[in-house]
Amino acid sequence: MKNILDRNQNKADEVRNLLSSKKVLMVNIISSPGAGKTTLLERTCEELGSKFRIGIIEGDITTDRDAQRLKKYNIPIVVINTEGGCHLDSHSISKVLDSFDLDNLDVLFVENVGNLICPSQFDLGETFKLAVVSTTEGDDKPGKYPMLFREARAVLLNKIDLIPYTNFNFDSFSSDLKKINSQIPLFEISSTRGDGLKGWYDWIEDEINKMH
Amino acid sequence: MHEIRIAEDLSAIVLETARNESLTKVTKVNIIFGQMIQIVPDIFEFAFRETVRNSVAREAEVDIEIVPVKMKCMNCGSDFQVKENNFACNVCSSTDLDIIQGKELFIKSIEGE
Numbered sequence: 001m002k003n004i005l006d007r008n009q010n011k012a013d014e015v016r017n018l019l020s021s022k023k024v025l026m027v028n029i030i031s032s033p034g035a036g037k038t039t040l041l042e043r044t045c046e047e048l049g050s051k052f053r054i055g056i057i058e059g060d061i062t063t064d065r066d067a068q069r070l071k072k073y074n075i076p077i078v079v080i081n082t083e084g085g086c087h088l089d090s091h092s093i094s095k096v097l098d099s100f101d102l103d104n105l106d107v108l109f110v111e112n113v114g115n116l117i118c119p120s121q122f123d124l125g126e127t128f129k130l131a132v133v134s135t136t137e138g139d140d141k142p143g144k145y146p147m148l149f150r151e152a153r154a155v156l157l158n159k160i161d162l163i164p165y166t167n168f169n170f171d172s173f174s175s176d177l178k179k180i181n182s183q184i185p186l187f188e189i190s191s192t193r194g195d196g197l198k199g200w201y202d203w204i205e206d207e208i209n210k211m212h
Numbered sequence: 213m214h215e216i217r218i219a220e221d222l223s224a225i226v227l228e229t230a231r232n233e234s235l236t237k238v239t240k241v242n243i244i245f246g247q248m249i250q251i252v253p254d255i256f257e258f259a260f261r262e263t264v265r266n267s268v269a270r271e272a273e274v275d276i277e278i279v280p281v282k283m284k285c286m287n288c289g290s291d292f293q294v295k296e297n298n299f300a301c302n303v304c305s306s307t308d309l310d311i312i313q314g315k316e317l318f319i320k321s322i323e324g325e
Contacts, residue, residue, distance in 0.1 A: 086213040
């Protein structure tokens with residue numbers, strides 16, 4: 001039987017081999033629109049920008065607004081406009097890798113298009129997927145989108161400072177998540193206020209160091 | 213919406229196969245999707261129809277079989293079907309599991325003449 005996404009998979013394998021030979025960690029960040037991927041990247045660049053050589057691929061349906069927000073960190077950023085497409089694929093990643101000096105890069109963050117289903121199905125050649133969810137979306141996301149939470153290496157629960165203003169039930173969220181992926185690290189953070197970010201920085205720093 | 217891209221990749225494979233096998237008409241495409249892929253069959257079929265509408269596959273029937281998620285327990289060796297997103301062995305409760313079914317995006321067969 002033939003895999004329908006063979007073409008995507010083959011290119012993803014190529015990307016993975018290339019990045020691994022260059023010792024570059026690639027993180028495919030997946031979330032709903034507005035969960036806080038860009039703010040998380042802003043904070044992460046501020047914190048880790050002096051320790052590591054960071055690159056960013058911005059998947060955006062039609063604008064370069066997220067990339068504009070990240071320009072101030074003076075790091076290489078490439079925007080991929082999917083022109084309506086709801087996810088990135090390995091061919092679009094492979095094409096833009098030429099724009100990076102991979103010999104002088106430690107980590108490449110890929111901000112996928114905001115969507116919880118489609119990006120989970122397309123391997124980009126990443127080292128791992130990272131799921132970002134926010135409390136304002138509700139506590140039912142792991143149960144509704146099991147593939148992402150099963151495949152992600154870690155989960156960031158963002159906007160924990162807003163819990164008092166929502167009906168988000170942390171116990172229900174956490175128990176659904178543990179049923180799907182019992183070992184997955186969960187970081188409870190607020191990217192705007194700074195809560196919990198230290199745990200995330202330490203963890204991602206470890207992951208970058210593991211590549212060497 | 214990932215249905216559209218998957219349908220595009222499928223139609224490329226179907227049309228390439230039709231060319232290689234010198235088919236003048238593709239009559240049926242049999243597909244298996246794992247439940248984890250979260251494909252909506254109606255949307256998928258609609259997208260596939262759009263991508264093949266000016267080709268030898270324009271009248272092809274699309275048969276979609278959706279198979280449930282099954283895991284193998286790395287601790288006790290039993291196979292089981294995952295129900296209600298509960299990824300723990302139903303015999304020994306271990307969470308050390310390997311997926312054996314549920315992520316399929318397969319073409320089982322292409323029929324034509």
